Amino acid sequence: MVQKTERIWMDGRLIPWDEAKVHVLTHTLHYGLGIFEGIRCYLCHDGRSAIFRLKEHVDRFFDSAQIGELKLPFSKREIAEACKETLRVNGLKEGYIRPIAFIGEGAMGVYPADNPVRVAIVTWTWGAYLGDGALERGIRAKTSSFTRHHVNVMMTKAKISGNYVNSVMAKREAIKLGYDEALMLDTEGYVSEGSGENIFIVKNGVIKTTPLTSILPGITRDSVIQIARSRKVPVVEERFTRDELYTAHEVFFTGTAAEITPVREVDDRQIGEGKPGPITRELQAAFFDVVKGKNLEFQEWLDYL
Numbered sequence: 001m002v003q004k005t006e007r008i009w010m011d012g013r014l015i016p017w018d019e020a021k022v023h024v025l026t027h028t029l030h031y032g033l034g035i036f037e038g039i040r041c042y043l044c045h046d047g048r049s050a051i052f053r054l055k056e057h058v059d060r061f062f063d064s065a066q067i068g069e070l071k072l073p074f075s076k077r078e079i080a081e082a083c084k085e086t087l088r089v090n091g092l093k094e095g096y097i098r099p100i101a102f103i104g105e106g107a108m109g110v111y112p113a114d115n116p117v118r119v120a121i122v123t124w125t126w127g128a129y130l131g132d133g134a135l136e137r138g139i140r141a142k143t144s145s146f147t148r149h150h151v152n153v154m155m156t157k158a159k160i161s162g163n164y165v166n167s168v169m170a171k172r173e174a175i176k177l178g179y180d181e182a183l184m185l186d187t188e189g190y191v192s193e194g195s196g197e198n199i200f201i202v203k204n205g206v207i208k209t210t211p212l213t214s215i216l217p218g219i220t221r222d223s224v225i226q227i228a229r230s231r232k233v234p235v236v237e238e239r240f241t242r243d244e245l246y247t248a249h250e251v252f253f254t255g256t257a258a259e260i261t262p263v264r265e266v267d268d269r270q271i272g273e274g275k276p277g278p279i280t281r282e283l284q285a286a287f288f289d290v291v292k293g294k295n296l297e298f299q300e301w302l303d304y305l
C-alpha cells in the first residue's frame, strides 16, 4: 500500500492527496497511451536530500512524450522544479517520485482528437522494490511465458503506461509460481529485461548487459555501466541467451525502484554461490555511495533539494 502524503502536484497546482482524481472517461484509462517516470530521492550522508539523475529522468519523460505524441503543457524546467517542490511540501527527505502524463476526457475512440494532456507528480516512500532482504540476499527469477515487446508493436524506449500490461502479466505469473521476478525474453528469444528492471550478468570478471535495441534505456543501467568502467571493470553491451545466464557467475537487476538487486537463482538454477557475488556487491556499495553523496566523482548526478 502506498503511504499517503499530504499533496499531489496536478496540472501545475499542489492539491490535497484525496482530491487528485480523474474522470472515468480519461482517454488513457481506456487505451493506455500515457507516459510516466520513476525517480528516487535519497537522504545523503550529510543530512541533505538529493534527487538522483533528475535531468536524465526529465529528459526521458520528454522523449517518451515525443514518441507517444503527447504535447506536454509544461517545460522541462517546470517539471524538474515540480518534482522537487512536491517532495518538499510533503516533507519527504527520501522517496520515490512518479511523474505521469495522460490524455484526459473529451473524445472517445482511439483517436484522442484535442483531449487535454494532463500531468501529475506523486511522491511516496518506497523501500526495497523486490521485497525485504532482496538487496542483501538476492532474488529468484523465472523466465516468463510472456515475450517482451516487439519494437514495432510497442515503443520499447518510451515509458508508456500500456507497455506495462506485459509487465503486470509477467510479474503476476512469476509470483504465482513462487518466484520474486519475471525475466523477459525478446521476440527473437534473447534475454531482454525484467518486468521493471534491466539485467546484467558477470562472467570471468566481465560484465555483460543487453544492448539498448528493444529495452527501456535504464538510467540505473547507464549509471552502473559508468561506475563499473570508472573502476576498470570491463562492460560489454551484447545480446545473450538464457543458457548464458544460467552459467553466469553473477546476475543482477537494475532499476530506479529495484536499485541493484542481486539474482541468486534463475529458473531453479543456482547462480554462482547462490548469493550476491563480489562484483555485484562492489557495484552495489559504489552505487549507494554515489546516490548518498559519498562519491564525489559522480556528484553531478545529484540534485540537492
Ligand code: PPE
Pocket: 037, 038, 039, 193, 194, 195, 196, 197, 198, 216, 217, 218, 219, 220, 221, 254, 255, 256, 257, 258
Ligand atoms: N526496464 C523496465 C521495463 C522498467 O520498467 C524499468 C524501470 C527499467 C528497465 C529500469 O529503468 P531505470 O529506472 O531508468 O533504471 N521501472 C520503474 C517502474 C517500476 C514500477 O513497478 O512502477 C522504476 O524502477 O522506477
